Amino acid sequence: MAFRKALNLLESVIRLFLMLLMTTSVVSIFGQVIFRYVFNNALVWSEEVARFSLIWMTLLGSAVAVRKWQHLFIDSVLNKCSHKVKEAAALLFKLSLLAFCALMCKLGWQLTEITWKAISPATKISMGWIYLSLPLGFGFMSLFMVESIMNTIGRLRGKGNHEAAEAAEVC
Numbered sequence: 001m002a003f004r005k006a007l008n009l010l011e012s013v014i015r016l017f018l019m020l021l022m023t024t025s026v027v028s029i030f031g032q033v034i035f036r037y038v039f040n041n042a043l044v045w046s047e048e049v050a051r052f053s054l055i056w057m058t059l060l061g062s063a064v065a066v067r068k069w070q071h072l073f074i075d076s077v078l079n080k081c082s083h084k085v086k087e088a089a090a091l092l093f094k095l096s097l098l099a100f101c102a103l104m105c106k107l108g109w110q111l112t113e114i115t116w117k118a119i120s121p122a123t124k125i126s127m128g129w130i131y132l133s134l135p136l137g138f139g140f141m142s143l144f145m146v147e148s149i150m151n152t153i154g155r156l157r158g159k160g161n162h163e164a165a166e167a168a169e170v171c
Helices: 002-038 046-068 081-114 127-131 133-157 162-168
Strands: none
Touching: 002 046, 002 133, 046 127, 046 133, 081 127, 081 133, 127 133
């Protein structure tokens, strides 16, 4: 229960950060348009800020989507199977996704370390801050996937409300 509460708090913080990133992106792009077409003087940094915001939004938003199980999933074959087969296939899929996320987290951290001394041309910030989105995003996805795996294992063992679990999680 404490794990779920911690993940709920983490998701709330991520969502707050996503709102901040979206606002930053919109304001920088809007500012760029105003400066370019009204004042005839383009902002040097706005495109870079918008791009960096988009990178962070993609990875953090993917983590939230993993928790809510909102990624694309083709289940036409699984729909013809029994509940236990569906759950077992979901568990196998989730374990594979967890392994992938853990690998990407590790590789993302290595990339972050390599790029830490590189400086972005317009904003003059370390590119490590941008690449840090990889280990954090995939790390959060891994945490949310562990929660989902625990839920699936509980359902396979017959614990918990089956209907409520299906409503909370597609597979």
